[in-house]
Amino acid sequence: xxxxxxxxxGLGTVGSGVVKIIEDHQDKLMHQVGCPVxxxxxxxxxxxxxxxVHISKEMLTTNVEDVINNPDIDVVIEVMGGVEETxxxxxxxxxAKKHVVTxxxxxxxxxxxxxxxxxxxNGCDLFYEASVAGxxxxxxxxxxxxxxxxxxxxxxxVNGTTNFILTKMTKLGSAYDEVLKEAQxxxxxxxxxxxxxxxxxxxxxxxxxxxxGFSMHVDLEDVSVKGISSVTDDDISYSKRxxxxxxxxxxxxxxxxxxxxxxxxxxxxxxxxxxxxNDEFNAVYVYGEAVGETMFYGPGAGSLxxxxxxxxxxxxxxxxxxxxxxxxxxxxxxxxxxxxxxxHIYAQHFLRISAKDQVGAFSNITSLFSERGVSFEKIxxxxxxxxxxxxxxxxTHKAAQSDFEEILQRLNDLPVVEEVKSTYRVEGxxxx
Amino acid sequence: xxxxxxxxxGLGTVGSGVVKIIEDHQDKLMHQVGCPVxxxxxxxxxxxxxxxVHISKEMLTTNVEDVINNPDIDVVIEVMGGVEETxxxxxxxxxAKKHVVTxxxxxxxxxxxxxxxxxxxNGCDLFYEASVAGxxxxxxxxxxxxxxxxxxxxxxxVNGTTNFILTKMTKLGSAYDEVLKEAQxxxxxxxxxxxxxxxxxxxxxxxxxxxxGFSMHVDLEDVSVKGISSVTDDDISYSKRxxxxxxxxxxxxxxxxxxxxxxxxxxxxxxxxxxxxNDEFNAVYVYGEAVGETMFYGPGAGSLxxxxxxxxxxxxxxxxxxxxxxxxxxxxxxxxxxxxxxxHIYAQHFLRISAKDQVGAFSNITSLFSERGVSFEKIxxxxxxxxxxxxxxxxTHKAAQSDFEEILQRLNDLPVVEEVKSTYRVEGxxxx
Numbered sequence: 001x002x003x004x005x006x007x008x009x010g011l012g013t014v015g016s017g018v019v020k021i022i023e024d025h026q027d028k029l030m031h032q033v034g035c036p037v038x039x040x041x042x043x044x045x046x047x048x049x050x051x052x053v054h055i056s057k058e059m060l061t062t063n064v065e066d067v068i069n070n071p072d073i074d075v076v077i078e079v080m081g082g083v084e085e086t087x088x089x090x091x092x093x094x095x096a097k098k099h100v101v102t103x104x105x106x107x108x109x110x111x112x113x114x115x116x117x118x119x120x121x122n123g124c125d126l127f128y129e130a131s132v133a134g135x136x137x138x139x140x141x142x143x144x145x146x147x148x149x150x151x152x153x154x155x156x157x158v159n160g161t162t163n164f165i166l167t168k169m170t171k172l173g174s175a176y177d178e179v180l181k182e183a184q185x186x187x188x189x190x191x192x193x194x195x196x197x198x199x200x201x202x203x204x205x206x207x208x209x210x211x212x213g214f215s216m217h218v219d220l221e222d223v224s225v226k227g228i229s230s231v232t233d234d235d236i237s238y239s240k241r242x243x244x245x246x247x248x249x250x251x252x253x254x255x256x257x258x259x260x261x262x263x264x265x266x267x268x269x270x271x272x273x274x275x276x277x278n279d280e281f282n283a284v285y286v287y288g289e290a291v292g293e294t295m296f297y298g299p300g301a302g303s304l305x306x307x308x309x310x311x312x313x314x315x316x317x318x319x320x321x322x323x324x325x326x327x328x329x330x331x332x333x334x335x336x337x338x339x340x341x342x343x344h345i346y347a348q349h350f351l352r353i354s355a356k357d358q359v360g361a362f363s364n365i366t367s368l369f370s371e372r373g374v375s376f377e378k379i380x381x382x383x384x385x386x387x388x389x390x391x392x393x394x395x396t397h398k399a400a401q402s403d404f405e406e407i408l409q410r411l412n413d414l415p416v417v418e419e420v421k422s423t424y425r426v427e428g429x430x431x432x
Numbered sequence: 433x434x435x436x437x438x439x440x441x442g443l444g445t446v447g448s449g450v451v452k453i454i455e456d457h458q459d460k461l462m463h464q465v466g467c468p469v470x471x472x473x474x475x476x477x478x479x480x481x482x483x484x485v486h487i488s489k490e491m492l493t494t495n496v497e498d499v500i501n502n503p504d505i506d507v508v509i510e511v512m513g514g515v516e517e518t519x520x521x522x523x524x525x526x527x528a529k530k531h532v533v534t535x536x537x538x539x540x541x542x543x544x545x546x547x548x549x550x551x552x553x554n555g556c557d558l559f560y561e562a563s564v565a566g567x568x569x570x571x572x573x574x575x576x577x578x579x580x581x582x583x584x585x586x587x588x589x590v591n592g593t594t595n596f597i598l599t600k601m602t603k604l605g606s607a608y609d610e611v612l613k614e615a616q617x618x619x620x621x622x623x624x625x626x627x628x629x630x631x632x633x634x635x636x637x638x639x640x641x642x643x644x645g646f647s648m649h650v651d652l653e654d655v656s657v658k659g660i661s662s663v664t665d666d667d668i669s670y671s672k673r674x675x676x677x678x679x680x681x682x683x684x685x686x687x688x689x690x691x692x693x694x695x696x697x698x699x700x701x702x703x704x705x706x707x708x709x710n711d712e713f714n715a716v717y718v719y720g721e722a723v724g725e726t727m728f729y730g731p732g733a734g735s736l737x738x739x740x741x742x743x744x745x746x747x748x749x750x751x752x753x754x755x756x757x758x759x760x761x762x763x764x765x766x767x768x769x770x771x772x773x774x775x776h777i778y779a780q781h782f783l784r785i786s787a788k789d790q791v792g793a794f795s796n797i798t799s800l801f802s803e804r805g806v807s808f809e810k811i812x813x814x815x816x817x818x819x820x821x822x823x824x825x826x827x828t829h830k831a832a833q834s835d836f837e838e839i840l841q842r843l844n845d846l847p848v849v850e851e852v853k854s855t856y857r858v859e860g861x862x863x864x
Contacts, residue, residue, distance in 0.1 A: 021580055021722055031647070031766045032579060129577070135723040144563070144576070145569020147464060148453055148743030170445020215463070273729060276708040290453055291567040291740040294730030297705060304722040311580030323757040334463045 004037040004318050006097075009068035009089060010080030011042045011060075014103055014130070017307025018077060023053075023324040025311075033318040041067045043080065068093040075317050077310060078102040087111045092125065094118045100325060101313040103306055104128035109204035109220045112211065123327035125320055127313035132205045133158050133282040135305030137297040137312065142212050142286070149288035151213045153253040155427060160204040160280035160300040161189045161196040162228050162248040166236075166265075166280045170245060175233050188280055198227035199248065201264040206250035209284070210261045214254050215334035218261060222339055226264040231334040235422050238393050239267050240350060242378050245275035249427060264425055265373045267350050267395075272428040328330040348377065348402055348426035353411065354418040357390040359382060361416040365392065368410050374399040377429075389418055395426055435468040436750050439499035439530075441475045442512030443492075446535055446562070449739025450509060450695040455485075457743075465750040473499045475512065500525040507749050508740060512760035519543045526550045526558065532759060533745040535562035541636035541652045555759035557752055559745035564637045565590050565714040567737030568730035569744065574718070581720035583645045587839040587859060589718050590637040591620045592712035592732040592741060593628040593757040594660050594680040598668075598697075602677060620712055630659035631680065631695040638682035641716070642693045646686050647766035650693060654771055658696040667854050670784060670825050671699050671820055674810050679858060692772040694858045696857055699782050700828075704860040749791065773832040780858035781828045781836055785843065786850040788802065789815060789822040793848040797824065798843050806831040809861075811863050821850055827858055 019039055029037055047060045068076055068089055076093040080086060083106050102108065110129045119126035129139045156233055157163050161183060168179040177211050183189035195201045197379050203223040210218040228248050236246050244267035252261045268275045273295050275285040282300030287293055299305040318328045355361045378395040440447050451471055462467055471660060479492045500508055500521055507527040510519060515538050515618030522532055534540065540563045551558035561571045589595050602612040615621035627633045635655040642650040660680050668678050676699035686691045700707045705727050709715040719725055731737040752758040787793045810827040843849050
C-alpha cells in the first residue's frame with residue numbers, strides 16, 4: 001500500500017516531537033488511516049547539529065525546495081516559525097499542491113485568511129490546530145463540535161508564560177520582576193519576554209479564535225492589547241480580598257453582529273472555572289447560545305503536546321486524502337467584520353484609587369460615577385498607613401468603555417484624588 | 433438546491449431543542465453545509481399533545497415507518513430513548529440507507545458495536561456525540577483532536593445528578609437523603625433516581641468512552657460500578673479534612689494493553705481540575721501519552737446543550753453527504769479486549785475505621801497493611817466522643833486491589849476493629 005510522505009520545515013522542539021510521534025504511534029496512525037506515513041525530508045539550518053530524535057542525515061536538507069517542490073512529498077508540516085519568509089514557503093508549497101499543517105500562530109494571525117484561500121484554490125488542506133493553545137483541540141471543537149451553535153463569547157487563557165507568572169504572584173504574593181526572573185530561569189519565559197508579557201502572543205491566538213468562532217475576517221490589529229508587566233502584587237492582593245483571581249484573559253465577544261476582541265489582565269471570580277487554570281496550563285471558555293458554557297483545558301505549549309496537535313491535523317489531511325476530499329475544509333467568512341465602538345463595549349471595572357482622607361472625598365469620587373450612570377458592585381476603603389491618604393477600591397457594575405474612560409480622566413483631575421493606581425476589567429460575574 | 437431532509441424519532445426535551453436549533457440557526461447551517469436542512473417527519477406518541485416548539489400537525493406521525501422508511505428522508509435523528517425497540521428502529525433505518533444521529537447512551541452502551549457495523553455495511557454514518565456528556569464534544573475530541581496520541585487514562589464526571597448531590601453535600605454539609613430530595617424537587621433527579629445515584633448512567637457513558645478511547649470492544653458488563661447512595665456527610669467531612677473532594681468518577685485506564693473501567697465515588701485532591709467541576713456540570717479529564725493532561729468541561733444534559741451536540745453531528749453527516757464520503761467514519765477496534773485482574777488494578781485507598789481506643793490497637797491495624805506491603809500517605813486519629821472508640825482515617829499509597837480487599841477482610845476480623853465504616857478510591861494524586 002502506498003505510504004503518505006511528509007516533509008518537515010524545521011526540526012526544533014515541536015519538529016522533533018512530530019518525528020517522534022509519527023515513529024512511536026505508527027501502528028495507531030496506520031490503523032486509523034489505512035496506510036503508512038513516513039517522514040521523507042526535513043529542512044534544517046545545520047545538518048551536522050546533534051538532534052533530540054534519531055533521524056538519518058540523508059533525510060535532512062538545507063534547501064527548502066527539497067521539501068516544498070519534492071514530487072514525493074504529499075504533506076508539508078511547518079514548524080520552523082517566522083512570518084514573511086515562511087509565508088512564501090507555504091504559498092509555494094500550496095501552489096505545488098502540497099497539503100500544509102502549521103503550528104505557526106504568528107503566521108496564521110497575520111496571513112491566515114490569505115493562506116486559507118490559496119489552499120482552497122489549489123484543492124489543498126491547510127490545518128493549524130497547534131497554533132492556538134498547543135495540545136487543546138479547540139479549533140476543531142469550534143468548527144465541528146459546536147458546529148450547530150452560535151458562539152457569542154470566548155475567554156481564553158492562551159499564554160502559558162503569563163499564566164505561570166500570575167499564578168506564582170497570586171500564590172506566593174511575589175513581585176512581578178522576581179517571578180519573571182524565575183520563569184526565565186526555568187525556561188518558561190524567553191530572555192526577551194516582550195511578546196508574552198505584553199500580550200502580543202495571546203492577541204495572535206485570539207485573532208485566530210475570533211476569526212473562526214465568529215466567521216469574520218478578524219485582523220491582528222483589531223485586537224486591543226494590554227500586557228501584565230504593570231500588574232503589581234498589591235493589585236493582586238486587593239483583588240483577592242474582593243474574591244477575584246487575576247488572569248491574562250483574551251476576550252472575544254459578539255453582540256448584534258458586532259464584535260470586540262481584547263487581551264488584558266482581567267479579574268475573574270475565584271469560583272469561575274478559568275480561575276482554577278494554573279501554572280503554564282491554557283484553557284478556552286466558550287459560550288454558545290444553545291450549549292451554554294463549555295471549557296477546553298490542557299497544555300498550551302511544549303514539544304509533545306504541540307506535536308500531538310500537529311500530527312492529529314496530519315491524520316485529518318491523510319483521511320481526506322484517502323477519501324479524496326481535500327481542500328474543502330476552509331469555509332469563507334459568513335459575515336462582514338464589524339467592530340464594536342467604545343460606546344458599545346460593556347464591562348465591569350476594578351479601580352484602585354489613593355485619595356486624600358478628608359471629609360467629602362469619598363462622595364466627590366462616587367458622584368463622578370453616578371453622574372455617568374455607573375453604579376458599584378463592591379467598595380473597599382482602607383487607610384494607607386503613615387499617610388493622610390486612603391486606598392479606595394471599587395468594582396463597578398457594567399459600564400460602557402467610553403463612559404468609563406471619561407470617568408477615569410475626570411478622576412485624575414479631581415483634587416481629592418492623589419492617583420488612580422490601577423484599573424482592570426472584571427469578567428465572569430454572573431450573566432455574560 | 434436540494435435540501436437535506438431529516439426525520440426525528442421523539443419530540444421530548446432534546447427533540448424540541450433539535451427542531452429549535454435547526455430553525456434558529458438555519459443561516460449558519462446553510463453557510464457551513466451549502467444546502468438547506470429541513471425537518472420532514474417526527475414520530476410522536478400523541479399528535480394532539482401541546483408542544484414546546486412550533487411544529488405543524490402534518491409533520492407529526494405515530495407510525496415509525498413514516499420516518500425510517502420515508503424515501504424523502506436522508507437522516508434519522510433518534511431522541512426517543514429506550515433500548516430494545518429503539519435498536520430495531522435504528523437497524524431498520526440503517527438498512528433503509530438512512531444516516532443516523534442518536535443521543536441514546538443506553539442504546540449505544542449495549543448495542544453500539546453492532547449498530548456501528550450495520551452502519552458501515554450500509555454506507556451510512558452513525559454519530560452519537562450527544563450520548564456522552566451532553567454539550568461537551570468529547571467523542572469528537574478523542575477521535576479527531578487526539579487522533580495521533582495514545583490515551584492512557586480518562587476520568588470523567590459524566591452524571592450531572594450525582595455531581596449536583598455531591599456538590600451540595602460538600603458545600604453545605606447536608607446529608608445524602610436531604611440533598612437527593614432537593615434534587616428531585618428541582619427536577620435534577622428522577623423520582624426513581626436509581627440509574628443515576630447507583631452509577632449505572634455513568635457506567636454506560638464510560639463504556640462508550642473506553643471503547644472509543646482504547647479502541648476495544650468494551651461491554652457494559654466490563655464496568656465495575658458503585659454508586660453514591662451510601663456516601664455519608666461524615667465521609668465527606670473527613671475527606672475534606674485531608675484535603676480531598678468527593679466526586680462520582682468514571683475511570684478508564686490502560687496499561688500494557690490491559691484495561692480497567694470503573695465508576696465509583698472517588699476522592700480527588702482539592703487542587704485537581706475535576707475537583708472544581710461543580711453542580712450539574714460534567715467534565716472529562718483525558719491523559720494522553722504525548723499531550724499529557726487535557727480536560728473538557730460543559731453541560732452534561734439539558735435540552736439545548738444536548739440538542740447542540742445532535743445538530744453538530746447532523747452537520748457532520750450533511751458535510752459527508754455533500755462530499756459523498758458517508759459510512760467510513762466507524763473504525764473497527766484496533767485491539768482485542770483485555771481486562772485487568774484485581775492484582776493489576778492499582779489505586780490509593782481512603783478508609784474510615786472505628787477502633788477500640790486501647791493500647792496496641794493502632795499498631796494491630798497498621799501491621800495488617802505492612803504485612804501486605806501497603807504503606808500510608810496520610811493518617812488521622814481522633815477520639816469518638818462519649819465512647820471508648822477512636823476514629824482512624826487512613827489514605828494508603830498505591831496498592832493492588834486484591835491486596836486491599838484481603839486487608840479489608842482481615843480488618844473486619846480484627847478484635848480491636850469495631851467497624852470499617854467506609855472505603856473510597858483516591859485518584860489524581862501526582863503521577864497517573
